[in-house]
Amino acid sequence: MLSAADQFSPKPFVEPPWAAAFGCLAQMPVSHQGGSAAHSRAVEVRQKEIRADHGYYADHWLNRQTILQRVKSQMPALILMYHDLSEDPERVPAGHRPYVLATSTFHRQINSIATSGLPTLTVAQWCSAPRPPRALLLTFDDGHVSNHEVALPILCERQLRATFFITVGRIGTGETMNWTQLRALHAAGMEIGSHTLTHRPPSTLDDDELRYELRESRRILEDGLGAPVASLSSPTGFFNPRMRNIAREVGYRTLCFGQIGLAADDGDPFSLNRVAVKHAMCEDQFEALLRFDRGAIHRLRLPQLVRDLARKTLGPEVYLRVRRILVQKGSGR
């Protein structure tokens, strides 16, 4: 028998008026987008080659891209990171409970977003087009079944788009969405991205293992959806330069981390900051985020800076072990 969520058929998505500008940069190779100093030099060399090969029109096109790139860097986005949506956080392991958001809170937040007037895009759209000022990007990590049952209906009803990052090795197992549900998200205009194959912390993998996780998860998603996959999110919040390099190498166009902050102030689509919407976030904090209140974002970032320092001091593996022990003690287990 079909569940209520399976029977749900989304309204057709109406493109906002500024979306017509998309497409002109969507075909632009990743190497033409922002990045490190070495990357910028590589871009310059490539630009010279294009100018030499194609003359006046290429020159005109490249000048336009450069101007757009400069404009882009002054237009940060707020990328919100959601996980499971449920009224019962007790049923998940203690370490994951802070990330389980009550369904009623989620509905309230989506209504606030819809009435805020902020342009809401998928990650791939935002990274490949002239960026509207103060865009809001909704992302969901892990692929929990509530993303389909709770998030999809209200997102479609409020005409909002989102990006869903899936742990590909878990598709159809436990409480992770199956292929039918993933295809329903895709058909409704949502972006599907990779959250790696196994969700192992990238810092515990060598380059070959990491490359396999990134390449295989993308291949399986593309085969299953019959559509290209452009975006990736890291299974842990910490920025990882190896992951950024390998993501670019194997063909992704964007990479989100969980480092708290506004996204891509520096224009690099491979180190996008996000803000996790956790169980403990109060309504005032959420409303401050929608105003792009940098003070509120700094306050949310402080505990992460402390954790980052502990991780650098202890090393990633010892840090993970200590964290696990503290979480178990905190839950009384």
Ligand SMILES: [Zn+2]
């Ligand atoms: Zn995750």
